[in-house]
Amino acid sequence: xxxxxxxxxxxxxxxxxxxxxxxxxxxxxxxxxxxxxxxxxxxxxxxxxxxxxxxxxxxxxxxxxxxxxxxxxxxxxxxxxxxxxxxxxxxxxxxxxxxxxxxxxxxxxxxxxxxxxxxxxxxxxxxxxxxxxxxxxxxxxxxxxxxxxxx
Numbered sequence: 001x002x003x004x005x006x007x008x009x010x011x012x013x014x015x016x017x018x019x020x021x022x023x024x025x026x027x028x029x030x031x032x033x034x035x036x037x038x039x040x041x042x043x044x045x046x047x048x049x050x051x052x053x054x055x056x057x058x059x060x061x062x063x064x065x066x067x068x069x070x071x072x073x074x075x076x077x078x079x080x081x082x083x084x085x086x087x088x089x090x091x092x093x094x095x096x097x098x099x100x101x102x103x104x105x106x107x108x109x110x111x112x113x114x115x116x117x118x119x120x121x122x123x124x125x126x127x128x129x130x131x132x133x134x135x136x137x138x139x140x141x142x143x144x145x146x147x148x149x150x151x
Contacts, residue, residue: 027085034080035092037073044069045138048118052131060125067115067122067130070137074115078108097148107144114140 024030044066050056051063080086087098097104114137121133 024080024083024086027083027089030080030083030086031089034077037077037080041070041073041077041141044073045141048130048134049138052127052134058127060122063130064119064122067119070115071112071119074108074112078105081105092150094148094150104144104148107140107148111137111140111144 024033047056048063048066048070051058081093081097081101081104087093087095114133118130118133118137121129124130
């Protein structure tokens with residue numbers, strides 16, 4: 001019985017990896033995936049910025065929801081840059097991404113870490129901590145855009 005359970009679990013885990021590894025069958029799918037991921041990041045980021053600048057009322061629960069979303073969303077787009085042909089199918093991404101993929105990926109990892117810091121700061125409901133965490137997050141985001149996003 002233990003062997004059957006172990007075998008079933010192992011097959012399930014391995015099948016999940018195969019499905020995840022083949023999520024993008026076309027370069028255009030990868031480009032669309034990452035563009036939509038960035039669009040969701042931008043939407044959540046804009047709402048946080050609006051709350052922190054007073055453009056809309058500050059709501060701690062809404063801020064937490066946005067920070068939680070960013071903590072997840074910032075982990076999504078990076079694998080889509082490694083799909084063969086995705087460099088040729090993109091109009092918004094500079095060729096430098098694929099020439100410096102390790103740097104680009106490390107910037108993505110840092111953005112995800114910054115999003116986690118923002119998430120933690122949001123949990124405190126201390127606007128000063130949230131502003132500082134958001135500033136670091138936004139600075140990293142902009143630096144990557146400046147280097148790797150086509151105009």
